[in-house]
Amino acid sequence: MFFIPAATRAEGTCTTNRNSPPASNWYWAPDAAVKVHFVRGMFTPEQQGTLLSAMAFWTQAAQKMGAGVKFVYAGETGGVINCTNCLTVTRRDVYQQDKKHYAFFHPLLQRADGQLLSAWIDLDFATTSTAALKGFMVHELGHGLGLWDCTTCRNKQTIMNGFPGINKNNGLLEASTCDLEVVRQVYERERSVLESSLAQLGRD
Numbered sequence: 001m002f003f004i005p006a007a008t009r010a011e012g013t014c015t016t017n018r019n020s021p022p023a024s025n026w027y028w029a030p031d032a033a034v035k036v037h038f039v040r041g042m043f044t045p046e047q048q049g050t051l052l053s054a055m056a057f058w059t060q061a062a063q064k065m066g067a068g069v070k071f072v073y074a075g076e077t078g079g080v081i082n083c084t085n086c087l088t089v090t091r092r093d094v095y096q097q098d099k100k101h102y103a104f105f106h107p108l109l110q111r112a113d114g115q116l117l118s119a120w121i122d123l124d125f126a127t128t129s130t131a132a133l134k135g136f137m138v139h140e141l142g143h144g145l146g147l148w149d150c151t152t153c154r155n156k157q158t159i160m161n162g163f164p165g166i167n168k169n170n171g172l173l174e175a176s177t178c179d180l181e182v183v184r185q186v187y188e189r190e191r192s193v194l195e196s197s198l199a200q201l202g203r204d
């Protein structure tokens, strides 16, 4: 069992679509070690450091919230790769092709219930500043931890807010307390589903 200290719980103060993002059906398996590849030539060493800091943020936060998902850097790759618990990070002209988005999280393979088996993240070529890259990467990684976009949340309440520009952040560089609370709930639910299906197997 996972013990979550009361101080990290924020359920009473988080209201979906006001200061808390809706939950989505995309999530890495509880305790998954997600192997993260960067596509060769897409990120400078400094930018790679920024991506790694976003991964480290979520690894620590996921641990604290009982999700246990870890993002582990697995080296450079020539393109998007499809393997179990693999995430590729690359760039393309996202905004040129879709004037409503600056970045994307794409599930590549998932189970029927939504659990992610592999995915990739597209960042725009124009997202180059450290502050923007950090914000976008934390946001996109959040999509793989059960968080959906919050278009009606007030400013700076969630990393899942929209972004005001292609090379700007949305006012946050890390997930908010309410973001973490949603992650906690998604994984608490997922673990109880896993436990009850195991118990079911035991009975049959």
Ligand SMILES: [Zn+2]
Residues within 6 Å of the ligand: 139, 140, 143, 148, 149
């Ligand atoms: Zn998003």
